Amino acid sequence: MQKNFEVEHHLSHRVLRWVLGVALVSGIIISAIQVALDVNRVSRSLDDHAVQTIALVHDAATQAVFSIDSELAQQVVDGLFEQEAVHYASITHPDGEPLGSGNRPLRQNLFRPMTDLIFNPERAYRQRLSRPSNPDTVYGYLEIQYDTAHAARTWLERAAVTFISGIATAVILGMALFVVFHLLLTRPLLRIVHSVKQVNPEHPDDRLVELPPGHQTDELGLWVNATNNLLVSIGDTQKRHLEAEDRVTRLSHYDQLTGLPSRETFMDLLKADIEESETRKNSLSLMVCGIDDFKSINEQCGFSTGDLILQTIADRLMQQLGSHRFTIARLGSDQFVIVEKGLRDGYQAADTAEQVLDCINQPMNFDNQTVTMSATLGIAMFPDDAAMADRLLQCAEQTMALAKQGGNSRFQFYVASIDQEIRERKQLEKDLSKAQANREFHLVYQPQINLENRRVIGAEALIRWEHPVRGLVPPDDFIPVAEVNGSIVEIGQWVLNQACWQAAQWAADGMPLRIAINLSAVQLRRDTIVDDILDTLERHSVPANRLELEVTETSFMTNLEDAVEKLHRLHQAGISIAVDDFGTGYSSLTYLKRMPVQHLKIDKQFIRDLLVNEDDTRIANTIIDLGRSLNLSVVAEGVETAEQEYYLTQRGCKLAQGYFFSKPLLPDDFETFVAGFHQKIVENNV
Numbered sequence: 001m002q003k004n005f006e007v008e009h010h011l012s013h014r015v016l017r018w019v020l021g022v023a024l025v026s027g028i029i030i031s032a033i034q035v036a037l038d039v040n041r042v043s044r045s046l047d048d049h050a051v052q053t054i055a056l057v058h059d060a061a062t063q064a065v066f067s068i069d070s071e072l073a074q075q076v077v078d079g080l081f082e083q084e085a086v087h088y089a090s091i092t093h094p095d096g097e098p099l100g101s102g103n104r105p106l107r108q109n110l111f112r113p114m115t116d117l118i119f120n121p122e123r124a125y126r127q128r129l130s131r132p133s134n135p136d137t138v139y140g141y142l143e144i145q146y147d148t149a150h151a152a153r154t155w156l157e158r159a160a161v162t163f164i165s166g167i168a169t170a171v172i173l174g175m176a177l178f179v180v181f182h183l184l185l186t187r188p189l190l191r192i193v194h195s196v197k198q199v200n201p202e203h204p205d206d207r208l209v210e211l212p213p214g215h216q217t218d219e220l221g222l223w224v225n226a227t228n229n230l231l232v233s234i235g236d237t238q239k240r241h242l243e244a245e246d247r248v249t250r251l252s253h254y255d256q257l258t259g260l261p262s263r264e265t266f267m268d269l270l271k272a273d274i275e276e277s278e279t280r281k282n283s284l285s286l287m288v289c290g291i292d293d294f295k296s297i298n299e300q301c302g303f304s305t306g307d308l309i310l311q312t313i314a315d316r317l318m319q320q321l322g323s324h325r326f327t328i329a330r331l332g333s334d335q336f337v338i339v340e341k342g343l344r345d346g347y348q349a350a351d352t353a354e355q356v357l358d359c360i361n362q363p364m365n366f367d368n369q370t371v372t373m374s375a376t377l378g379i380a381m382f383p384d385d386a387a388m389a390d391r392l393l394q395c396a397e398q399t400m401a402l403a404k405q406g407g408n409s410r411f412q413f414y415v416a417s418i419d420q421e422i423r424e425r426k427q428l429e430k431d432l433s434k435a436q437a438n439r440e441f442h443l444v445y446q447p448q449i450n451l452e453n454r455r456v457i458g459a460e461a462l463i464r465w466e467h468p469v470r471g472l473v474p475p476d477d478f479i480p481v482a483e484v485n486g487s488i489v490e491i492g493q494w495v496l497n498q499a500c501w502q503a504a505q506w507a508a509d510g511m512p513l514r515i516a517i518n519l520s521a522v523q524l525r526r527d528t529i530v531d532d533i534l535d536t537l538e539r540h541s542v543p544a545n546r547l548e549l550e551v552t553e554t555s556f557m558t559n560l561e562d563a564v565e566k567l568h569r570l571h572q573a574g575i576s577i578a579v580d581d582f583g584t585g586y587s588s589l590t591y592l593k594r595m596p597v598q599h600l601k602i603d604k605q606f607i608r609d610l611l612v613n614e615d616d617t618r619i620a621n622t623i624i625d626l627g628r629s630l631n632l633s634v635v636a637e638g639v640e641t642a643e644q645e646y647y648l649t650q651r652g653c654k655l656a657q658g659y660f661f662s663k664p665l666l667p668d669d670f671e672t673f674v675a676g677f678h679q680k681i682v683e684n685n686v
Contacts, residue, residue: 023170031166034217035159039118042155046085046146050125053080054142056243061091062129065099065140067259067318073100080144087122088145091129094138107149115152122147158216165214188212188220196227205235255330257307258314266329266337270389273327273339274382284341285349287379288396289356292408294334296525297371300562305366309373310334316359321352335400337393346381346413353377353411361409369561376404377411385414405480429485431467432478436494440466443498444664447673448516448635448657451649454681456674458514458548460657461499462664463491483522492523493532500540500547502667507546511674516548518580524551525562530569537575544574550601552580553591564594571596578635582623592630599655600627604638607658611647624653 057076064073073091077100080089090101106121127142195210208228215221253265261269270286277284291313298306310330317328317336327339340352360375378400386392395414403412405425435441445459465473482488495517503515523529537544549570551563567577578599579592602623609616620636627634636648639658648656662673 020171024167025170027166027170028163030217031163034162034166038155038158038162042151043119046119046123046148046151049085050123050144050146053083053144054125054127057142058127058129061142062131062139063259064091065093065129066131068099068315068322069318070099076100077102085146085148085150086144087147088124088143090143091140092143093140099140106147109149109153111153111156112149115148115156119148119152119155121149162217165216169214188215192220192224199231203235203238204231208232258311258330260314260318260336261327261329263329263331266327266331267389267393269327269329270339270393273341274387274389274392277341277382280342282341283343283345283384284339284382285343285346285352285379286382286392286396287338287340287349287353287356287377287411288331288393288400289336289338289360289375289377290400290404291334291360292374292376292404293521294373297373300525301366301369301371305369305371308366309364309371312364313360313373316362317356320355320359331397335397337396343381349379349381349413350411353379357409357411374409376400376408378403378414379411380414405484407480425481428473428478429481432465432481432485432487435465435467436491438468440468441491441494442466442666443495443502444666445502445515445670446657446664447662447670447677448514448655449661451645451654451656456513456677457655458516459670460516460550460664461495461502463495464664479520483520486522488520488522489526492520493536496533496536497540500536500542503542503546504540505667506671507542509671511671512546513674514546514548514576516550516578519549519551521552524566530566533570533575534573545576548576548578548599550578550580553582560591560594564591568596597632599633599635601635601637602653604658607636607638607644607648608640610644620648621651624648624651628652 057080060072060076063069064076077089077091080086081102081104086104087106088101088103091099092101093099112121122145124143124145126144128138129140129142130136130138191212192209198207199209200206208231209224211221211224211228215224253262254260255262273284291309294306294309297309313336314328314330317338321328321338321340325341327341329337331337338352338356340349343349356377357375360373364371364373378396378398380386380392380395380399382392385395399412399414402425403410406412442464443461444464445461447456448458448460449455450457463475463479465475465478467473479488482491499515499517503513506513519529526532533547533549534544537547549567551567571577576598577596578601579595579597580601581603582600600623602620606616606620606623610620611617624634626632633655634653635655635657636644636653637657639645639648639656639660641660644658645656645660661677665673
């Protein structure tokens, strides 16, 4: 060791006079080259750093734009400003409207005029924000502007050090080359080895290898820098793995289709909301939103359209209820859940429920197809209805299921007797499944009167259920249940078959009458409904013009194109089409123009207060005038007084039915009524 040192020391004296001049010139040239190369390295470093930064925040920024979450967008922007070099950052919609932004002035220093010529005052980067599942759709843009003063100052300091160290090294090299081996190799290596021992394998980038002074540009410096770069890369890889794990965790906690919290995540949020409400001594509402008849949408329009509908509804809910007072999640399938905090009373929850219904009821356009959806809400209140998160959600889900039996596009609050009602409904479903086999159904017929000639021109066939224990079960109680579980198809076919058989019997007895039956929305959606009806008519030898099908306004609005096509086929066969309960649904002239309708039936709620309630009287008059202008016959339901009958006759309503003429009758009683009614007309004329 000592011998080697003496050899090098001796060699330094021999080469000193040559090396000193060459080293001085070489040091200046090399330093200048290094400074020039450092300019490019710094420029690339700025660009690489910007690319890495954009990659790190790309997912969060995309989520913020996709969910239109200004709070998340601002958090991303604020996070970018943790970097001193960031001068401006923004997340914008495709139209340029900012969702989150920030700005700070350029940093001023003495050498800025020189460095700006090399690096420019600022560098701007812009990234399109799109999702991997749909890379062609741009949801917005992420823009970052870097102030080059920070990097330029580092470069300037490094350049000065490079020049000084290069020149100093050249001068010192010639004068003190005898200590080079010890100072530039042995001792630095020992320091590097000691520094390497201090590196933490779990966090390698926390404590990097220390660079010995004076070795920034030699082999040792390059080796240390390479080692440090490797340690930084390993640390970055570990961080990316952790971020990937976080993303996987997020996907497990959030619904991938809508971006809303999943059911499991929502339960944690709900527990936190309940704890907050308990602390603040206020109440909250939990409403479960179920999309009405969503299964039919998937069957008729396809699952892709169904997914688009769910995404649209989620976006609308976030836009409508995007404040901190609301927690919105997707429970699964077609169900969403909304928690509203800080409520004063139930009226405030009812207002929110109406907003949700209006939000969902707005038409949606997909591939030149307009779809109108509706929803039913079940609402439970904390702490009145339940104090635990799972029980509160259960109350709301049960209430929503019960509310669907009362109709669509409505909301209902939880009541204490809900468990009993659900048990009764389940028993009703069970009994209903056996009713037809046990011959518990029968039909009654309500006469339809021509007000001009006072003749019975037809009858509406109405189903009745004589339960062996409960007695007569109203149709309003069991028909909605049958529509939900699908048994309405079998029941409807039985009604059609019985009504056609009765019509054939009456025609054979010299009393040819038109029979009207109700056609439910579930039946109308069946692909075979047209053939089933025509086959039934043919089987009983009943002319098609003796059958009238009554459909409600809401029964064909879910898939108007399909309903129009089927009803046109039935009309072309000679069957009359009537709109039942007209005025209580959409009442759109658009579908009246497209539908093959011959009759409008004024709902009995408008006839009940005729001549008593001005609004009902005006509505009835409007429907009669509308029917006359469209060349449609108008049938008034629920006529109960002579005054109503006289007024309707004078107003030009041609057909009527109701208790003023007769209640629904069994077939034999109906025949007796028709004979007596016509005989009375003959006697009055005489």
